[in-house]
Amino acid sequence: MPSPCAACSIRHLTLCAALQENEVQEMAAIVTTMEVGAGEPLIDEGQPATHVFNVTSGAVRVYKLLIDGRRQMTGFLFPGDFLGLANEEIYAYSAEAVTASTVCRFPRRKVETLLIKYPKMERRLLGMASHELAAAQEQMLLLGRKNAREKIASFLLMLSRRAEQRGLPADPIFVPMSRNDIGDYLGLTTETVSRTFSDLKSKGAIELLPAGKVRLAQREHLEEIAEGA
Amino acid sequence: MPSPCAACSIRHLTLCAALQENEVQEMAAIVTTMEVGAGEPLIDEGQPATHVFNVTSGAVRVYKLLIDGRRQMTGFLFPGDFLGLANEEIYAYSAEAVTASTVCRFPRRKVETLLIKYPKMERRLLGMASHELAAAQEQMLLLGRKNAREKIASFLLMLSRRAEQRGLPADPIFVPMSRNDIGDYLGLTTETVSRTFSDLKSKGAIELLPAGKVRLAQREHLEEIAEGA
DNA sequence: CGCTACGTTGAGAACAATCAACCCCGGTGG
DNA sequence: CCACCGGGGTTGATTGTTCTCAACGTAGCG
Numbered sequence: 001m002p003s004p005c006a007a008c009s010i011r012h013l014t015l016c017a018a019l020q021e022n023e024v025q026e027m028a029a030i031v032t033t034m035e036v037g038a039g040e041p042l043i044d045e046g047q048p049a050t051h052v053f054n055v056t057s058g059a060v061r062v063y064k065l066l067i068d069g070r071r072q073m074t075g076f077l078f079p080g081d082f083l084g085l086a087n088e089e090i091y092a093y094s095a096e097a098v099t100a101s102t103v104c105r106f107p108r109r110k111v112e113t114l115l116i117k118y119p120k121m122e123r124r125l126l127g128m129a130s131h132e133l134a135a136a137q138e139q140m141l142l143l144g145r146k147n148a149r150e151k152i153a154s155f156l157l158m159l160s161r162r163a164e165q166r167g168l169p170a171d172p173i174f175v176p177m178s179r180n181d182i183g184d185y186l187g188l189t190t191e192t193v194s195r196t197f198s199d200l201k202s203k204g205a206i207e208l209l210p211a212g213k214v215r216l217a218q219r220e221h222l223e224e225i226a227e228g229a
Numbered sequence: 230m231p232s233p234c235a236a237c238s239i240r241h242l243t244l245c246a247a248l249q250e251n252e253v254q255e256m257a258a259i260v261t262t263m264e265v266g267a268g269e270p271l272i273d274e275g276q277p278a279t280h281v282f283n284v285t286s287g288a289v290r291v292y293k294l295l296i297d298g299r300r301q302m303t304g305f306l307f308p309g310d311f312l313g314l315a316n317e318e319i320y321a322y323s324a325e326a327v328t329a330s331t332v333c334r335f336p337r338r339k340v341e342t343l344l345i346k347y348p349k350m351e352r353r354l355l356g357m358a359s360h361e362l363a364a365a366q367e368q369m370l371l372l373g374r375k376n377a378r379e380k381i382a383s384f385l386l387m388l389s390r391r392a393e394q395r396g397l398p399a400d401p402i403f404v405p406m407s408r409n410d411i412g413d414y415l416g417l418t419t420e421t422v423s424r425t426f427s428d429l430k431s432k433g434a435i436e437l438l439p440a441g442k443v444r445l446a447q448r449e450h451l452e453e454i455a456e457g458a
Numbered sequence: 459c460g461c462t463a464c465g466t467t468g469a470g471a472a473c474a475a476t477c478a479a480c481c482c483c484g485g486t487g488g
Numbered sequence: 489c490c491a492c493c494g495g496g497g498t499t500g501a502t503t504g505t506t507c508t509c510a511a512c513g514t515a516g517c518g
Contacts, residue, residue, distance in 0.1 A: 064366060064367070064369075064370045066370070066374060066375070066456065066457035067456055067457055067458055068457050068458070070374040070457060071374070072369055072370040072373045072374045074366040074369050074370075085359050085362065086359065086363075087356055087359040087360045087363060088363075092363050092366065092367075093366060115352075116348075116352075119345075119348040119351065122348065122351055122352060122355060123344075123345075123351060125355060126351060126354060126355045126358060127316055129355060129358040129359060129362060130314050130315065130316040130358060131316045132362055133314065133358060133361055133362055133365065134315075134316060134317075134321050136362060136365035136366065136369065137293060137303040137321065137322060137365070138293070138321075139369055140293075140301055140303050140365065140368055140369060140372060141293045141295070141301040141303075143369055143372035143373045143416065144301040144372045144413075144415070144416030145295060145299040145300070145301045145416065146295070147473075147474090148473080148474070178495095178496065178497090179496075179497065179498095180496080180497095184373075186373070187372065187373030187374065188474075188475090189474075189475060189476080190496085190497080191474090191475075191476085191497095191498080191499085192473090192474055192475075194496095194497060194498055194499080195474095195498080195499075197497095197498095198498070198499080227295065227296055228295035228296055228297050228299060229296055229297075376505075376506090377505080377506070407463090407464065407465085408464075408465065408466090409464080409465095417506080417507095418506075418507060418508080419464085419465080419466095420465095420466080420467085420506090420507075420508085421505090421506060421507075422465095423464095423465060423466055423467080424466080424467080424506095426465095426466095427466070427467085459518100460517105460518095461516100461517085461518085462515100462516090462517085462518100463514105463515090463516090463517105464513105464514085464515085464516100465512105465513080465514080465515100466511100466512085466513075466514095467510100467511085467512085467513100468509105468510085468511080468512105469508100469509090469510085469511105470507105470508085470509085470510105471506105471507080471508070471509095472505105472506090472507070472508085473504105473505095473506085473507085474503105474504095474505090474506095475502100475503080475504075475505085476501100476502080476503070476504085477500105477501085477502080477503090478499100478500085478501085478502100479498105479499085479500080479501105480497100480498085480499085480500100481496105481497080481498075481499100482495105482496090482497080482498100483494105483495095483496090483497105484493105484494095484495095485492100485493085485494090485495105486491100486492085486493080486494105487490100487491090487492085487493100488489100488490090488491080488492090
């Protein structure tokens with residue numbers, strides 16, 4: 001069987017980018033490629049942290065719950081994004097597929113062994129972690145200090161930038177997640193998300209296209225809104 | 230001059246814990262010990278990321294601003310906490326002393342050289358970063374989904390746990406930051422923070438002692454509130 | 459001894475949540 | 489084939505938590 005990694009089209013975005021062709025074989029040797037249906041779980045908070053993942057297609061939501069069911073999305077993952085970094089022996093969050101997705105799954109222990117063997121891989125992971133940390137701080141600013149309009153504008157621009165990084169069109173963006181998912185990411189309710197979309201649409205800032213596509217008709221204006229101007 | 234690191238009482242909490250006695254000398258060789266007065270800046274968002282820091286006494290606030298001045302604290306740092314991890318060449322946040330503090334300052338480039346020389350140090354840093362990432366996700370849950378009471382209860386318990394980690398009393402905790410700082414950390418206003426403290430006090434959950442000390446009179450109850458029960 | 463920064467409390471306003479109705483679409487089964 | 493069902497989305501009416509504006513108290517400091 002040929003290695004699935006050799007042909008991996010998003011390797012440059014992933015942890016594996018740190019490795020050379022021959023070294024990637026060592027990752028390929030421990031990988032399992034999985035298909036995950038929409039809504040199916042990848043990780044359950046509180047379970048032993050046995051695996052790490054790389055998303056290769058689709059979209060994944062990562063979240064934490066309060067005991068009464070309130071949910072906070074801590075991130076959406078797209079192809080190339082890494083998942084499963086855990087300091088503790090237990091996952092501190094849950095993850096599910098938003099749409100049908102494929103992921104590479106690696107046993108955590110074996111990855112840790114490779115990290116020790118290849119310090120450049122550990123360096124790459126540290127870079128990814130500090131990038132995520134910066135994103136988390138930006139999200140705290142959003143959650144704590146932005147209003148609904150600013151949150152939605154920031155969210156759309158974030159999706160646009162991430163699509164662009166993956167070589168996808170930056171303008172009519174694909175929004176695969178539900179209004180409820182978006183609300184749980186931005187600290188809003190479904191209704192407020194919907195109303196804010198309608199409001200931005202009526203003001204000509206965005207257009208809602210079929211099949212979950214959104215056109216950023218006035219990107220500059222959205223940037224201003226997002227920054228709190 | 231004797232190395233300040235040799236006698237460092239909080240080394241076990243810091244990045245330097247990864248190094249052995251003789252190796253710590255290499256950190257000592259590049260360190261500058263600084264005293265920072267209350268309110269004085271350590272890092273300005275947007276400036277070149279030239280240094281990294283270790284807090285050795287006092288307390289530091291880390292924050293981001295919107296252009297109209299709205300502020301979101303992304304963290305409070307206490308002795309042993311690390312600051313300055315930056316993926317980019319520019320700091321993405323600002324930092325100031327809350328109270329008079331001392332910090333160890335290291336040139337970022339030289340630390341990076343040491344990280345390459347000592348992979349165990351890089352590993353330690355990755356561990357610290359993933360710990361911070363988990364804390365950031367917890368804070369997103371707080372900001373996006375908890376109400377004022379739950380936020381304040383969570384905050385007090387967090388201070389208590391962190392004091393305990395440092396060998397300080399877990400119960401009458403010292404709260405060195407102002408109501409305004411706390412509000413900017415929790416996504417609330419000064420007034421709401423003050424009202425919520427008063428409310429918890431009137432219900433017997435906490436006691437406000439002189440000199441910024443707070444007694445967690447009903448810790449169990451606070452835990453329940455913080456979890457959203 | 460007054461100034462200023464911080465904290466507290468009150469009254470009213472505002473933004474988002476809640477409760478509710480309705481629409482649309484896709485899937486399913488009679 | 490079509491009626492039914494359920495999930496997601498939109499919109500409206502009302503409520504409620506937190507913000508805003510304001511006054512006042514207090515403590516530390518020049």
